[in-house]
Amino acid sequence: MARAKISGKKEIVAAAFALVEQEGVEALSARRLAASLNISNMTLYNYVENIDEIKKEIIAEGFRQLYAIAYRSLESSNQNNLALDMKSASKILAEDIFDFGCSNKNIYQLMFANSVKKFREDMELKPFYSYFLQLLPKMEDKEKRKKIHKVLNMLHFIVSQMIMDKIIGIHDYSKQEFNAYVDQFVETMFNFD
Amino acid sequence: MREDIYQKFLETMEFSVEEMPTALEEWKRAADNIGLTEQDISFALNEWIPTYWDISLRGVRMCLGIYIRELIEITKVALYKEENKKIIYGISPSQAICFNAIKFAGKEEVFVSYPDFVLATVLGAFFDKLSLYCGDDSYFSDRCRHCALNRARINMSLVNVIESPDAIWSWGFYCDEGRKTDELIECLGEMQWKFIPTSLPHDSLFGEKEDKDGERVKYLAAQLKAGHEEIGKITGIEIKNKHMLDALVQHSKFSKKLDMLNKLVTNAEPQPMGGNELALFGTIASIALNVGYGQFESALDCILEEVKERIEKEEGILPKYSPKLGCHFTPLNVPWVDRMFLKNGISLTFSSHISFSKKDFMPFDYGDPYMIAAQIWLRNANSVNLGAHAQIMADMLDEYDIDGMLYGFFSFDRWLGTHQFSLKMIEEKSGxxxxxxxGDYWNDRNYRPEDREGRIESIAYFLRTRKMLKNKMNQTK
Structure with a gap:
């Protein structure tokens, strides 16, 4: 017999996250999700408005995990007193997002595929799509800031495209290859002084 | 003997021994009148308030007490009506100056307050009991996008928690939901509900500095004067220029002190006090208080001293150089937000709704008090066209050492519209x-804290990463 209640929206998001990662976003439907939670469709809709809301929550959860990984990597470098400037931090972040994409292929596709324009434009999610912009400090020199902003956006574009190419089987970059590309881009483009 | 929780509550709110006998009786009656039980008082005192408010600060306790004093006043309106006092209400958002001028003119013969605002704030922020008056959706359904403050006003009016006034001056200068609500209350016909609607067309050009448009300032000043004249006709109280001047002087005094408090708290390392506490002071100053401003000034002076002391001792709510977020909402209405960020290593700071830009402290172009009041209104970021709004906001942000701005909690209206556009401009201008x-900061029942936790964690990781790099770069310089 189906449960009448669940602990909250978090439980739905966790189940949806697992479902999408295992079977792809195409498998995400109210019926499948409700069945996996042992609740009725009606109970599901007491917690969420529609499937798009669930997709948004999955993307948000993906970003939460991704940003947590990135923070921990940088913190660990910081604590080990390694050089931590924009160049080295960019490389660390790129590697983290590569690892995240490889181990969460379906979630990554949902987060970054071009078909999800509306989520990219969602005001809650938007800042998190600018993954490398967390490295961009507030600075007096607005021109310099704009320049750095552009270069970080370019890095984001390259990294996203390479990971997507790998996931959908266009080019199976190894981690070493990926890092070499990132390294070359950063060493060539990060000259802001 | 069983402890009197009502008395303990008032003692915590810094009510003096001398005023206790009268205040206690009034507080018990007021609590009962608005539907708060002994259990609710106990919960607020022992759980909710200590969780969300830093009551180790005397200034904070005093300020909380002012909200309670005003709430008690509001529950005495029926009595005041029997004494033939005139009753004038204001709604938020509006400018307290014009309402304080009414009080300066009528003194003890007039009652002036913002009952829905005070009740909703106290019930929501201090008792987690806004549901008492926001639960009934007979007149405003959840699907009808609206500010829950208006739903609370209707529901409170219909059960006489808010008594009918001689007049409610319904400002529609940037939000017209208030006067529509008053019209609805009047149409329901269950009580006399005289309202004076005042508005200003939103017809200025994008980017135009509205405070410098003489015709616009003149038009707005005329609207303010017309409102006072209408209130004069209804109450027999003549509001003169000198009363407006008294209110302007009071406004200027408190603006300077609040600005000092905002900057001390936001720009200090470590940050000495949280965003909830900071908003407590700015919020109560944004409305007219029938109880007067003596207690408020004492609370403000007290908190300024306590904040300076903490800064000197380098005592903070988080370690030095932790990331800070400014707010474009008033966090006290959703107090869990501040604490959830704090748990994630981020402090909320000033609220742009109740803060000042350098424009606010520039000399005025006029001598007439209504023209000055109009110019003050048109210097406020939220009162003007989007282009000017973005510029004023960027100027304001320039004065604060923050790592980000947090918008939102306006899901009931503004965010469906143009603020998403202005945000991009502010980001560009301010960097x-x-x-x-x-979220909905007047009624967040559809946005449970646990469902927002993930978003807050993501923002926290973003900001902590950026701050870590900034601090590292500063070390290596």
């Missing part, structure tokens, strides 16, 4: 990263 959280 400060903006974040947005869905």
């Amino acid at each position: 400060i990263q903006h974040f947005y959280l869905e």
Whole structure:
């Protein structure tokens, strides 16, 4: 017999996250999700408005995990007193997002595929799509800031495209290859002084 | 003997021994009148308030007490009506100056307050009991996008928690939901509900500095004067220029002190006090208080001293150089937000709704008090066209050492519209990263804290990463 209640929206998001990662976003439907939670469709809709809301929550959860990984990597470098400037931090972040994409292929596709324009434009999610912009400090020199902003956006574009190419089987970059590309881009483009 | 929780509550709110006998009786009656039980008082005192408010600060306790004093006043309106006092209400958002001028003119013969605002704030922020008056959706359904403050006003009016006034001056200068609500209350016909609607066309050009448009200032000043004249006709109280001047002087005094408090708290390392506490002071100053401003001034002076002391001792709510977020909402109405960020290593700071830009302290172009009041209104970021709004906001952000701005909690209206556009402009002008959280700061029952936790964690990781790099770079310089 189906449960009448669940602990909250978090439980739905966790189940949806697992479902999408295992079977792809195409498998995400109210019926499948409700069945996996042992609740009725009606109970599901007491917690969420529609499937798009669930997709948004999955993307948000993906970003939460991704940003947590990135923070921990940088913190660990910081604590080990390694050089931590924009160049080295960019490389660390790129590697983290590569690892995240490889181990969460379906979630990554949902987060970054071009078909999800509306989520990219969602005001809650938007800042998190600018993954490398967390490295961009507030600075007096607005021109310099704009320049750095552009270069970080370019890095984001390259990294996203390479990971997507790998996931959908266009080019199976190894981690070493990926890092070499990132390294070359950063060493060539990060000259802001 | 069983402890009197009502008395303990008032003692915590810094009510003096001398005023206790009268205040206690009034507080018990007021609590009962608005539907708060002994259990609710106990919960607020022992759990809710200590969780969300830093009551180790005397200034904070005093300020909380002012909200309670005003709430008690509001529950005495029926009595005041029997004494033939005139009753005038204001609604938010509006400018307290014009309402304080009415009080300066009528003194003890007039009652002036913002009952829905005070009740909703006290019930929501201090008792987690806004549901008492926001639960009934007979007149405003959840699907009808609206500010829950208006739903609370209707529901409170219909059960006489808010008594009918001689007049409610319904400002529609940037939000017209208030006067529509008053019209609805009047149409329901269950009580006399005289309202004076005042508005200003939103017809200025994008980017135009509205405070410098003489015709616009003149038009607005005329609207303010017309409102006072209408109130004069209804109450027999003549509001003169000198009363407006008294109110302007009071406004200027408190603006300077609040600005000092905002900057001390936001720009200090470590940050000495949280965003909830900071908003407590700015919020109560944004409305007219029938109880007067003596207690408020004492609370403000007290908190300024306590904040300075903490800064000197380098005592903070988080370690030095932790990331800070400014707010484009008033966090005290959703107090869990501040504490959830704090748990994630981020402090909320000033609220742009109740803060000042350098424009606010520039000399005025006029001598007439109504023209000055109009110019003050048109210097406020939220009162003007989007282009001017973005510029005023960017100027304001320039004065604060913050790592980001947090927008949101306006899911009931503004965010469906143009603020998403202005946010991009402010980000560009200020270079400060903006974040947005869905929510409704007057009624967040559809946005449970546990469902927002993930978003807050993501923002926190983003900001902590950026701050870590900034701090590292500063070390290596």
